[in-house]
Amino acid sequence: MRARQARAAAAHCAQAARLREDDAALRDALLLAAPGAALSPAGRLHALFRLFGTPRFKGDAGDIQFAGELLGLTGDTAGYAEIIGAHAATTGDPLGQALAAAQAIARWAGADGARAETVELLALWAADLVLAKRLGWDRPLALLAPRVGEMRDATGRRLRPGDAGWPSAALRAYARAAADAHLAAVDLARRASALLALLPKLRAKRAGRVVALLLADDGVTPAAAARATGMSDRAARRLFDRLVDLGGARELTGRETFRIYGL
Incomplete structure (x- = not known):
């Protein structure tokens, strides 16, 4: 489930960033590449969201630093880790804290001179990480990033973390993502049971x-x-x-x- 959601997140974010790879190309690039081969920009997006599915993933400062490296951030990532840790430890609505963390990450990264696309990607990744920590999951699931193209205002303009209308659009995206993830999980459970049988x-x-x-x-x-x-x-x-x-x-x-x- 995490691997499938990671690929969907990478494909939609790559499309939003006008990169070449689509869903099938991302799967081929991962599974058919020679060991140690250099990753394309879309491949690094795929690797970013696949971090959620690795058994060693803790969402700690080391993981956040590696996420920053995949996105090409050259500065100190300690500030991002502090933001994520603070919102993950705060009581209250888990969704509200996830979105607040995304907006805080966007402000921090923007002030640090990061490109707008990089700011958005890190913010979406951080939102799912904080949500998982607040809900007590062992590892996050990419839910918000696969809906990146759906978060728009009434005029159709795509909204980014930091825009006034983004939190409401992100909440609607999370609602749709939760419904779709439930259906996908039921289907995967059925297929897994059939395989084991x-x-x-x-x-x-x-x-x-x-x-x-x-x-x-x-x-x-x-x-x-x-x-x-x-x-x-x-x-x-x-x-x-x-x-x-x-x-x-x-x-x-x-x-x-x-x-x-x-x-």
Whole structure:
């Protein structure tokens, strides 16, 4: 769920920033790139929101510094960490604190000379981080950034954190995001249960590890599965074909080569 929301957030933010990569291109760039390859600007957006899904993510000063590096912020990120920490520790309405943190981040980053696009991205990221901390979640979920294009005023002008009408627009965006996330979670739970039910039918010795990979991310290549499990590339491809035939996985690209599989 977090991986899927991260890709949606990156795709919509990339579109708002007029970058080339769309949703499918972001998925390909992540899953088909050579290890250690340099990230494109949209790829860094993807990495930014995928931080929420990493097991080690705490939302502490180190994570916030890394987020700033992905966005190209060159100054000291301690101020951003202090803002996020202060709003996460404040009692009161969690949504109100999330939006207040986003606006405070926008003011701080703007005064620090950051580009408007960077200010907005960091503010949206911080809002979801503060919301998760206030609600006691173990890790955040990208909810607000995928709706970046929907936050507009009556004239259709897109609103950014710091604009007068942004908090109301952001609240409406959060309401829609929560409804959509619930539907997506129900669908993913159903697909995950169907995949797990197939385990007794799978003869490959490392099938359980491949199933775990499918449950842990929103896309897996046979090559990545082979590297992670010690299977041969051919055995991994045959296992994914078997999973598709049984209805436990889907091929996501529609290609004959460089295929990607997911729930």
